[in-house]
Amino acid sequence: MNNPAPAASAPPPAPARRTIDIVNASLKRRYAREARFRFMGAAAVFLGLLFVAVLFGDIVAKGYTAFAQTYIQVPVYFDPATLDPDGNRDPETLANADYLGLVKASLRKQFPQVTGRPQQRELYALISAGAPQQIQAMVRQYPSVLGTTRDVWLIAGADVDMLVKGQIDRELPEADRRIKDSTLTLVDQLETDGRIERRFNTGFFTNGTSREPELAGIAGALAGTFYTLALTLLLSFPIGVGAALYLQEFAPKNRWTDLIEVNINNLAAVPSIVFGLLGLAVFINVFGVPRSTPLVGALVLALMTLPTIIIASRAALQSVPPSIREAALGIGASPLQTQFHHVLPLALPGIMTGAIIGMARALGESAPLLMIGMIAFIVDSPQGITDSATVLPVQIYLWADSPERGFVERTSAAILVLLGFMVVMNLAAVLLRRRFERRW
């Protein structure tokens, strides 16, 4: 096509063009084209990495502070008159004593200059609403503290925590800050006395959720995620692998199996929320499976991951060479023995990879779970598959929508934990493939 026909009006015959000339003429352009393509490819990868870096950078920058928690040291007098009026150390009395009053009294004693109700309310807000539980736990564990004064490190209130972490700007006019000048003075005084400390936030990993950002943790969501995913795997893996094995190795190849195959491929691309609607209509409304439980969550997620597992398993089975099957059959194995003793073990690395990727997708899924009531405020960690539970992505969704400022960092921190799990799972899939994959 690059060979222009010699013009009819030019009588002197041009020397015949050799192929090499034609090639040389277009060579530069073709190299340039390749260079452009390479550049575009590299630029696309770079851009992609840049976006990932910005996203991660943003999440880490917002979230890393959530792994620290501010504590305030308060000398607490464990007043036996309030906590144990009868003096018999009765656990019942100790459990129901007025620990909040004790904390308030200790604060008033530490800052005797604070008088007047509104000012005292501000003073009490220095300490988290979870402080009474802290004191209560101390008394339960060491009853000997009764009657003594101890310096106790109490969890700071959310606003103080934000201030210490530098997320509230002290330079703003007082009316624009959530922390008033009087509280600033108190915090500064505590700071000069060395009574404010930032520590690793173990509560984030051991507490359930809470309305108070400083007390909120992901333990409940993690337990819910664990039950849901374990059950999802238990349901979808055997059924998925079985279905793949039957469809690939045993089922006759006819119009019906073609139809099934098309449907499975379609299902893999169905938006996940549709599975949630299906779960709501079938599992909850027809079969009466309890709402908001890992059980119904796992049923829905199992449906969602089944196509992924079936497709991956079929591909893995297909890549096992026919010679294996023929050899097994040739030495007298039954077709079922051939499959289970020879083909399946050889295909297992591929199947596992598919299953792990499917599980990673289920781990990050929230949309279908919203439909079946897992978007709920659940403080206590679930103890089994029929307890109400929520999962990590839904917890993130709920926190992201909370007005309290302290939840911003906690949302990001929870995302970091979720991403950590995802990376580990996807890495496991890659390693499995690397380690066990056989090339034929």
Place this chain on the structure above:
Amino acid sequence: MNKTLLVTAMTLAAAALSAQAAARDTITIVGSSTVFPFSTAVAENFGRGGKFKTPKVESTGTGGGMKLFCGGTGVDHPDITNASRAMKASEFDGCEKNGVKGITEVKIGYDGIVIAESKSGLDMTLTLKDIFTALAKDVPDASGKLVPNPNKTWKDVNPSLPDAKIEVLGPPPTSGTRDAFVELAMEGGCNAYPSIKDLKKTDEKKHKAICQGVREDGAFIEAGENDNLIVQKLVANPKALGVFGYSFLEQNADKIRGVKVGGVAPEYESISSGEYPISRSIYFYVKNAHVGTIPGIKEYVAEFTSDKAWGPDGYLADKGLIALPDAERKAEAQSAKALTPMEKPAK
């Protein structure tokens, strides 16, 4: 191997189901996402008392909550539903039909809907009429004929407003906040046009369509249900306005400020007194039949209606709840305590 696993899973599921049907010892609460922050705060404090388990609070939206609540009586159905509007007569009938008789209505306070802008924003003061004229799909022109909204800048809407592009971020139609905004702000502003106001008497449907139609040409941007996102966008774009609940304004007072509507700034006092025009009442509904069967319902209601929770100095006020006036609060607390069943709503 597959079969064993499968059978195990099935047995597990069956066993779990039969265990569930037996009883329930946690209160189940469903309903509005607006009441969710308050309801959860009460649930948490209630659970901390240690006598009862912490109730499970599900955020389903007001309508979805009503549907679940009215589904019937028994452990499979929720005990309490939260609502950012009063129960409708049709919902009440639906409840009765499914055997849910004896519902206690508790009004818990007000929720203000604010129009906010960045601290470095335009410093606007709007009237309801301005809001309608800026955001309605169709507005009357000089001759009173309805035309697709031609206004591009705030100056077009009202010559005293700044010459800036109309850009309002707000919740999508699925949100209760959007419903309330449309009903209170848009409809209020639309009745400022006498020609449309008269229409209400003759053709109520058309009146509603005109008043509640929000423009779709990009001036009103549906920013999703996440109000924190709107706050961030306002900070990034000082010329934009955002629509969300009062508690988000309170928590972010260092970054954004409320736009005065009709000369009244959205503040605790002005919303509580009813002076600020865009505010609504929020409620929860208790299924009386479940009291005594599911442990703790009475105590939960008592916790919610105690002054340390819903009073003007209570912990819910810290979460952004605007308390009822003292006398009304007292009356509501009494009727809640007595579990006085509600009458059928008028509409």
